[in-house]
Amino acid sequence: xxxxxxKTALITGASSGIGRELxxxxxxxxxxxxxxxxxxxxxxxxxxxxxxxHNLDKALVIKKxxxxxxxxxxxxxxxxxxxxxxxxxxxxxxxxVHGIFATETDWEKESAMIHLNTISLTHLTKLFLKDxxxxxxxxxxxxxxxxxxxxSPLMAVYAGTKAYVYNFTQSLVNELKDTNVTxxxxxxxxxxxxxxxxxxxENARVTEQLDDPTMVAxxxxxxxxxxxxxxxxxxxxxxxxxxxxHLLPEEALAAxxxxxxxxxxxxxxxxxxxxxxxxxxxxxxxxxGLVGYSILxxxxxxxxxxxxxxxxxxxxxxRGAKRSIHDAGENLSDTIASAKASVSSVLx
Ligand SMILES: NC(=O)c1ccc[n+]([C@@H]2O[C@H](COP(=O)([O-])OP(=O)(O)OC[C@H]3O[C@@H](n4cnc5c(N)ncnc54)[C@H](OP(=O)(O)O)[C@@H]3O)[C@@H](O)[C@H]2O)c1
Numbered sequence: 019x020x021x022x023x024x025k026t027a028l029i030t031g032a033s034s035g036i037g038r039e040l041x042x043x044x045x046x047x048x049x050x051x052x053x054x055x056x057x058x059x060x061x062x063x064x065x066x067x068x069x070x071x072h073n074l075d076k077a078l079v080i081k082k083x084x085x086x087x088x089x090x091x092x093x094x095x096x097x098x099x100x101x102x103x104x105x106x107x108x109x110x111x112x113x114x115v116h117g118i119f120a121t122e123t124d125w126e127k128e129s130a131m132i133h134l135n136t137i138s139l140t141h142l143t144k145l146f147l148k149d150x151x152x153x154x155x156x157x158x159x160x161x162x163x164x165x166x167x168x169x170s171p172l173m174a175v176y177a178g179t180k181a182y183v184y185n186f187t188q189s190l191v192n193e194l195k196d197t198n199v200t201x202x203x204x205x206x207x208x209x210x211x212x213x214x215x216x217x218x219x220e221n222a223r224v225t226e227q228l229d230d231p232t233m234v235a236x237x238x239x240x241x242x243x244x245x246x247x248x249x250x251x252x253x254x255x256x257x258x259x260x261x262x263x264h265l266l267p268e269e270a271l272a273a274x275x276x277x278x279x280x281x282x283x284x285x286x287x288x289x290x291x292x293x294x295x296x297x298x299x300x301x302x303x304x305x306x307g308l309v310g311y312s313i314l315x316x317x318x319x320x321x322x323x324x325x326x327x328x329x330x331x332x333x334x335x336x337r338g339a340k341r342s343i344h345d346a347g348e349n350l351s352d353t354i355a356s357a358k359a360s361v362s363s364v365l366x
Pocket of ligand 1: 030031032033034035036037054055056057058082083084085086110111112113114134161162163164205206207208209210211212213214216
């Protein structure tokens, strides 16, 4: 292997969950690794395993508590002292805190979470991004969340930190647009890691429907490599939550999310994966409707000649579309009815 051309990925939070799965993907593509978290032994085991399996030149472990003051600067200094150039930075390390903000949650935990999820992430981005921009090369992946775009009662401060990560990342996307450096926000839905147990939310209803961390990491990795500004892991079903965040008023979103965060009561999950798929289709139709409305609006403002031209084209297209719509029609009306029922039951 030509070590001159081998790239290095630094991954915080690589000891478990999504970060661990991301580390495996980088190793598979022959990246050298710098793995960071507090769990040195777990990281070392992973580093040894990946180094051997993928014949990596370097898989370094740095033990660091990123919830501590100045931890990001210390980490950066250690990496620089070792003469390592970081080509990809993954800001994955993060925690949640579950409970009623006013009366239940602990400020010490919340302030450590704010430091880890936002301050260290921002500081690491600042330090490594400056070098990347100077080289005009590099990539950053920031772990945001689907709750970045939704209020999340019972995880209010956590949701606030993830809204910050999302907004911060999208702002930098614009600032970096004339460079070869890219930054991507990964927005997973609830994922099957240690996250909810550590957050004190292992009994929340949301844990009844969890995504696979390997799928989440794969979607994030693909988007990062393509230089996309954001990715909602898990395809159409999870994207429908983002669409909902644009369509529903904040109060309704908060009520829906609160139900997910409340303890399980033995009844069936709020929405099965099948129902979520139907909801996604229903929302897709709403979007199609909105696009159709804006097209009609544009047509209304056209000259008579242009209107006649487009009417002819539309007639031709609609003859083809009619045949397909006829086949799909019956399924779609069932889907809409069912999606409507789902949304009503969630908001009830
Ligand atoms: N799971 C979900 O439902 C979900 C959904 C959306 C977004 N996310 C985000 O995805 C990221 C990864 O979470 P996960 O689900 O993979 O959870 P996880 O399995 O609990 O992993 C969290 C990682 O962060 C590290 N970490 C925690 N506190 C740290 C500290 N003070 N200093 C350094 N590292 C620390 C942990 O390592 P050590 O304990 O060894 O330090 C661990 O490697 C987080 O940013 C989370 O907010 C998760």
